[in-house]
Amino acid sequence: MRAFFGLSLKKKKKSKRKKRRGGSSDDDAEWKKTDPYLPSGVKAHLTRHFRGRGDYKFNRLVGAGGYGIVALLEDTATNPPKRAIIKRALRKDMVDDLRDEIESLKRFRGSAHIVQMVSYRDRSANKTSSDGTLPGPYIILDYLENGTFKDFLERVIQAKAQVPNRVLWSILLCFIRVCVGLTWPTRGVQGQQEQLEQTSAVRGPTAAIAHNDLHMGNVMFGSLRPEVEHSLVPIAKVIDFGAAQSSELYPEPAAGGAPSIWQGHPSNTEALARMLLRLITWTPGALPRNTAVMSNGVETEAALLWAPDKYQRYPWLDERLRLIIGGLMTRDYRNRPTLEGLLQGTLQVVSNLSSRDFPTRLQQGETSQAVMAFVQRFILDAEGN
Numbered sequence: 001m002r003a004f005f006g007l008s009l010k011k012k013k014k015s016k017r018k019k020r021r022g023g024s025s026d027d028d029a030e031w032k033k034t035d036p037y038l039p040s041g042v043k044a045h046l047t048r049h050f051r052g053r054g055d056y057k058f059n060r061l062v063g064a065g066g067y068g069i070v071a072l073l074e075d076t077a078t079n080p081p082k083r084a085i086i087k088r089a090l091r092k093d094m095v096d097d098l099r100d101e102i103e104s105l106k107r108f109r110g111s112a113h114i115v116q117m118v119s120y121r122d123r124s125a126n127k128t129s130s131d132g133t134l135p136g137p138y139i140i141l142d143y144l145e146n147g148t149f150k151d152f153l154e155r156v157i158q159a160k161a162q163v164p165n166r167v168l169w170s171i172l173l174c175f176i177r178v179c180v181g182l183t184w185p186t187r188g189v190q191g192q193q194e195q196l197e198q199t200s201a202v203r204g205p206t207a208a209i210a211h212n213d214l215h216m217g218n219v220m221f222g223s224l225r226p227e228v229e230h231s232l233v234p235i236a237k238v239i240d241f242g243a244a245q246s247s248e249l250y251p252e253p254a255a256g257g258a259p260s261i262w263q264g265h266p267s268n269t270e271a272l273a274r275m276l277l278r279l280i281t282w283t284p285g286a287l288p289r290n291t292a293v294m295s296n297g298v299e300t301e302a303a304l305l306w307a308p309d310k311y312q313r314y315p316w317l318d319e320r321l322r323l324i325i326g327g328l329m330t331r332d333y334r335n336r337p338t339l340e341g342l343l344q345g346t347l348q349v350v351s352n353l354s355s356r357d358f359p360t361r362l363q364q365g366e367t368s369q370a371v372m373a374f375v376q377r378f379i380l381d382a383e384g385n
């Protein structure tokens with residue numbers, strides 16, 4: 001019944017509105033003049049599209065990236081309105097990239113450290129919605145409210161703030177969970193409840209997915225959560241799966257005889273370890289490559305943490321973190337630690353760490369209060385979130 005009468009009711013409302021405004025043009029007229037694939041046309045087309053549906057409304061354009069336009073939506077059914085992100089192709093010829101991203105994200109449904117797809121529409125570039133406003137596919141994503149890792153790094157460097165070790169440990173655990181998620185994809189169903197990513201010693205890795213675009217703008221902070229690993233530091237999640245690729249599992253045995261597939265795709269771990277290294281060393285731009293140093297008989301690219309004056313430069317850094325980051329950046333990926341071991345070891349540390357585990361001179365900066373104050377200032381209260 002509702003759908004049957006919907007059309008005529010809508011038409012009546014529209015003509016009333018025009019009368020009230022003296023026939024002046026609004027978004028209704030604007031959208032026809034603009035290109036839905038250009039940032040300039042996004043507002044008009046999305047406003048119009050979602051007005052007809054009544055579930056979301058357009059809030060603002062967030063950005064136009066390599067191939068996509070990203071905009072903020074508000075869920076009109078919730079109070080206060082829940083936010084969501086819509087991602088569309090920037091040009092018609094980029095529609096296939098967006099479809100690849102839809103396919104990738106389907107594999108990670110329910111994976112806590114990978115951005116979740118709330119819904120999607122998979123259409124060819126020219127096919128529009130019934131109201132004629134919005135051609136092509138789109139993805140609606142969970143909104144991650146606490147900004148990118150890139151913005152976080154910039155704030156830390158600007159304030160010359162020493163990052164508490166407990167914050168580094170929590171982020172490291174999030175990053176390991178990301179790598180686990182890319183190696184044991186959940187392949188859940190739409191709307192699947194999020195779960196922390198787990199390895200499976202029984203089944204062994206089921207995929208070797210390379211994200212292929214793991215830069216700092218593609219790691220974002222979500223909210224604080226009840227799990228112990230996210231109770232002081234918000235969850236970090238990976239976004240933007242437009243370039244992700246499944247590759248062959250790595251069958252060659254590692255130096256010690258263990259199958260190297262247990263490390264996941266080496267490009268993921270290395271890219272994430274580099275982000276932690278930049279945070280520790282306040283490095284604003286890309287780290288130099290091919291600067292490997294020897295550590296315990298293997299070459300690592302984490303040279304900054306092996307510099308002769310490292311203890312003067314980073315006297316506060318937990319030695320175990322230094323070794324893990326060095327291990328994740330070894331030149332021969334077969335010498336890297338396994339995800340299984342990393343997950344167990346890091347989870348154990350994060351679940352039990354307290355300020356008393358640090359030397360007396362560091363304890364004040366590692367209390368729960370100090371960690372909370374740091375997180376509040378550099379992540380939760382940050383401008384632009």
Ligand SMILES: Nc1ncnc2c1ncn2[C@@H]1O[C@H](COP(=O)(O)OP(=O)(O)OP(=O)(O)O)[C@@H](O)[C@H]1O
Pocket residue numbers: 062063064065066067068069070085087115141142143144145148217218220239240241242
């Ligand atoms: N789920 C999200 N929650 C909040 N902001 C988001 C979300 N997804 C994307 N953004 C914002 O939009 C920006 C661009 O998103 P994304 O990287 O997915 O698009 P892109 O077109 O592939 O961009 P690029 O090529 O620059 O990486 C992000 O850096 C972030 O600021």
